[in-house]
Amino acid sequence: MTITFRGTTALITGASAGLGTEFADQFARRGADVVLVARRADRLEEIAAEVRSRHGVSAHVVPLDLTEPGAVATLADELEGRGIRVDHVVNNAGFGMKGAFAEADAERIDALVQLNVAVLTSLTRAFLPALVARGSGTVINIASTAAFQPLASMAIYGASKAYVLSFTEALAHEVRPQGVTVLAVCPGATATEFFDVVGDARAAVGAMQTPTQVVDAAFRALARRKPPYSIVSGVQNKTGAVIVGLVPRRARVALTAGLLER
Template sequence: MSRNHAGTAAIITGASSGLGAEFARTLAARGANLVLVARREDRLVALADELAAAHGVAVHPISLDLAAAGAVGTLAAFVRDRGLTIDSLVNNAGFGMHGPLVDADPARIDEQVRLNVGALVSLTREFLPAMTASGRGILVNVASTAAFQPVPTMAVYGATKAFVLSFTEAVAFETRDSGLRVTTLCPGATRTEFFEVVGTEEARVGRYQTPAQAIATAMRALDARRTPASVVSGAGNAATAVFARIMPRSIVVPMTARIMSR
């Protein structure tokens, strides 16, 4: 049964497109008021207008680079100024890079770690007290099937998503008695702008899913009587994740390297 989010407030990062926009549409349809965060203000405003008109919810867009210093504080002040108490958080913002680490731009590496890891942890810590006190909402941290094994040619990205998976599973255990539903969404290749940012589709593994399919997987987990601390979207992706977890790294890493260098 779909859970009702009427009267709650949710923050969604990376909300201007792809998985973030689909999360926004799904939660708005369930009655949640939203704070939409991304860098592209025009897209956020258009989505906010669409959701407010379609579902009668309050939608607050804020253009913000979460990798920048002080961004989380800016978002917290934005929320306070509007008198909002946050019940739910979807940490979706993030990006990947493809190629050998030795050739990667150091500044871009730092930005990737700040966004994929630093901002996610800081946002979770900032709003977790209100979310656990409410006990009505959800915490979703978006990882990837890259979280389950080292990924040569995407070494930093894979490591950041492994962090997200480990971090979220620990937070899910810590908050298990609060009523807050916590999960890590681990999608595989999804038809979003991710590979445009990466710069190549060589990083894609497996068949594409749509954002709607990935978010439906997350929502089924969150609607379940007992929400799992992590969920993989797609049966093939789930099988691959199990394989990566049970096989020795001496086998998994060279295999992953061959797949990534096709």
């Protein structure tokens, strides 16, 4: 199956920084128009201007807090109103938090689950039927190497990414016969604003990759004749994920807790 990018439109959440900005640039480089969603309108406008001038595609900006009630419907209505048809969905917006669950801010926990889990699911549900009907298109969901084991001190984040990986692989299998490609991308530590938001550099475990390395790996996977349902970006991260799978389940928590508190 060859995925077409030229003349299509990619919707990218969390496009104002990090992996989302890189996805926008790489979709545009392949000839796709882009729709950029995040809260910081000024950053989105700057990125859109850069993408347009560099790649000669259309770049649409939709400033939105995706954790607001009804945000996914608002986004879908906005795109319909502007006559924008989406062919590729990148569910990338997400954040992490670190610290003892019992002491964590309750509203922040709710926002994390809302953004990393609920919004990703609703957005996929909102745009997938059109892709299935057309028998083409892609959904890329950003999971993490955090998905492979429970993470004491990042319990909600790890669990949210385990959900993303499980959901995405299952969905990939469901819709592959209908011509839609669904891919979970599992980056390890990547040099973005992620760790500033987490507020604890110890959350970065292993060698740091660049957003370009992660997004290159995603597009390489999509270029395969039969794209995998998920990928881990980077050799060291892949090896880590395999090793964790060999460790008895209970020991996995202790192992990763040690790494996060080092």
